[in-house]
Amino acid sequence: MSTKATIVIIEDEKNICSFISRILEPEGYRVITSNTGRNGLQHINSNHPDLILLDLGLPDMDGLDIIQNVRIWSTTPIIVISARTMENSKVTALDMGADDYLTKPFGTGELLARIRTALRHAQRSHTHTSHLYEVGDLSIDFERRLVKVKGQEVHLTQIEYKLVCLLAQNAGRVMTYESIITKIWGPYADNDNQILRVNMAHIRRKLEENPAEPQYIFTEIGVGYRMREE
Secondary structure (H helix, E strand, O other), X not given: OOOOOEEEEEOOOHHHHHHHHHHHHHHOOEEEEEOOHHHHHHHHHHHOOOEEEEOOEOOOOEHHXXXXXXXXXXXXXXXXXXXXXXXXXXXXXXXXXXXXXXXXOOOHHHHHHHHHHHHHHHXXXXXXXXXXXXXXXXXXXXXXXXXXXXXXXXXXXXXXXXXXXXXXXXXXXXXXXXXXXXXXXXXXXXXXXXXXXXXXXXXXXXXXXXXXXXXXXXXXXXXXXXXXXX
């Protein structure tokens, strides 16, 4: 089987590290493992992996420090895998530059799906930006600024359109409340999520067949929003 991508796993629990390796290697991924943060950084610097799977609770350093270090010089996708369930841990990791967050325990299918999403997003970023988002009955033509559901044009306000485009262009990734507010309303905007939630409620009423059970824009409770991937 040909190698799909190189993945560095930084995880101090050897049984979990071994478990993840046994999942990834049959899928064709080249796997490099490390049980400490410093050794993991060395592997990242020397191997330039396509993706990093990172535990936050390492014996020699906090995983957040690794995210901060890597983001100084690299855009390599980072998926955090941690037993920390506190929402502020997820938000901090994502705001510092992590691409996604999985809480232990996790399923094999979910892990592989998140990896595929992160790698696809990185590939799109390195090649070209798509001018069209299509999933289910929803389509967004970024060049024409046109949003349609079931072939019918949907009229969005300027802010609603900006929100939908931001999420669609990052489809599959979690966007934190703070990052969305900063990108849409600017760095000096009030971080109160209420204005964002109100706009999202309006958007869902226009895009979703059943806003209570969304098919396109999902809420990551206490963290932010994730748009369904194409």
